[in-house]
Amino acid sequence: MAGTTGKRPTTAHMIADPERMRSEILVARAAGRRIGFVPTMGALHSGHVSLVDRAAAECDDVAVSIFVNPTQFAPHEDYGRYPRMLEADATALEDRRVRWIFAPSAEGIYPPDFATRIMVDGPARRFEGEIRPGHFSGVATVVCRLFIAVPADVAYFGAKDWQQTLVVKRMVRDLGLPIEITVCPTIREPDGLAMSSRNAYLSPTDRGRATALAESLALAERMWAAGDEPAAIERDMTDHLRSRGVDVDYAAVVDGESLEPLANTATAAVALVAGRLGGTRLIDNRQLPTRRGTG
């Protein structure tokens, strides 16, 4: 087929076996290549692609994993209907300098008598940790497993799942896992909605309302800059979300690293928001600029 098309797509090497994946990465690293890793659950959108492009810009080779991890979904959640589209995902990665797509089976990651769980306390405690019990344990366990299978130099995560990035960073530090974590900016639709594979679930009406999350974060940033207290900001965020029909799980302004209440207003803060529209749960967040203490 060579020469029959004007441009040959770069086709990534698809690997399902964790041992084989690991040995290919180690061979590349032994040859002095810097490896970037983008772990995903597939259903790739521009947010994922931005992570891949960042990895390609900073590394010699890029590995992308596609694995819908059952253990980070609660029984009532959307594991069964979570979008699976491996071929479309592979197509989305063509020409993006991805060397490997690691797509293990569920049994490849979780043999029948799998019995190990990694629990992270600290930044995992509140918010998603409260609302989705077991979620971060599922995330931490699979991310550790993936980091063993894909022993890259650096892994890329999106800031959209801010709490997840804190949980992963804490686990990596605590266990001394030899990988850097790079957190990349959230990619948004033109109207501000954060990219998410779950946006596909939204009805047209709910899709219209979904901008309320980003709007509430913009409101938080304005109020924060004006010197308002977290409690007042959280109240106004919640009011705005409700006025747009969002069933609010939380709207919070907290310490950006510990996710605990802000000890003082000079601390780096983050605004976090989560809520449901129809049956679809959406989350978003925004870093708030450091401001002087008001005391």
Next chain:
Amino acid sequence: MAGTTGKRPTTAHMIADPERMRSEILVARAAGRRIGFVPTMGALHSGHVSLVDRAAAECDDVAVSIFVNPTQFAPHEDYGRYPRMLEADATALEDRRVRWIFAPSAEGIYPPDFATRIMVDGPARRFEGEIRPGHFSGVATVVCRLFIAVPADVAYFGAKDWQQTLVVKRMVRDLGLPIEITVCPTIREPDGLAMSSRNAYLSPTDRGRATALAESLALAERMWAAGDEPAAIERDMTDHLRSRGVDVDYAAVVDGESLEPLANTATAAVALVAGRLGGTRLIDNRQLPTRRGTG
């Protein structure tokens, strides 16, 4: 000093920093050397030394870690009084072809806001897992951390802590940790008492009684060979232990891998025993030879 003594002891290189430890191991492995690792809590006895000698026989270089891991002790247990004798331990390893002694500080392994725990279900559930809640989580977490700091080819554990070897093997398989686990025979005093750093706690009277554990295991083996059922064996083991003044935690004949009740008598079985003499808790076990089903 060279030349002043007839024989220079081989002095291991003592390292406290996990990152430095890791990089030395990786350099040695990149040079093609096979690395054996013996994780210990120090207070080294002939059992530990047998692991070191096995590692030295099978590997090019040997690393021994000495770290009394606080998280595998419950608050009421003997963490505070557990014997610490780093200099004597280093002396015990002289001339044994140990290249590195990894002796991190507690803070080097557990920074102040350490928040990660590895839980293993399955083989960790019963026996020590029931009696010492949190113990195997502490073991699994520190062993994972140590395996990252000491990325050896193979790690050596003593069969005396049989359940621990099962927990470690399960975690290694589940997370795909790139290390082999070799389990080595229990080393015993001439009268049969399994070597343990905790034997030093025993009063002379209790030291005399402590042979009851090994005796109960020998009894189990005789009864097993004669075709007795696990329940009858367990009853006689318990009677023997009590007759010698042992406060019995458990005396069990179970599946040697799952530690669940034996599905049938053709399964590989293990006899496990644990009890207290004075304030000292002792454990021991014995593999039982496979026998034909009695059905």
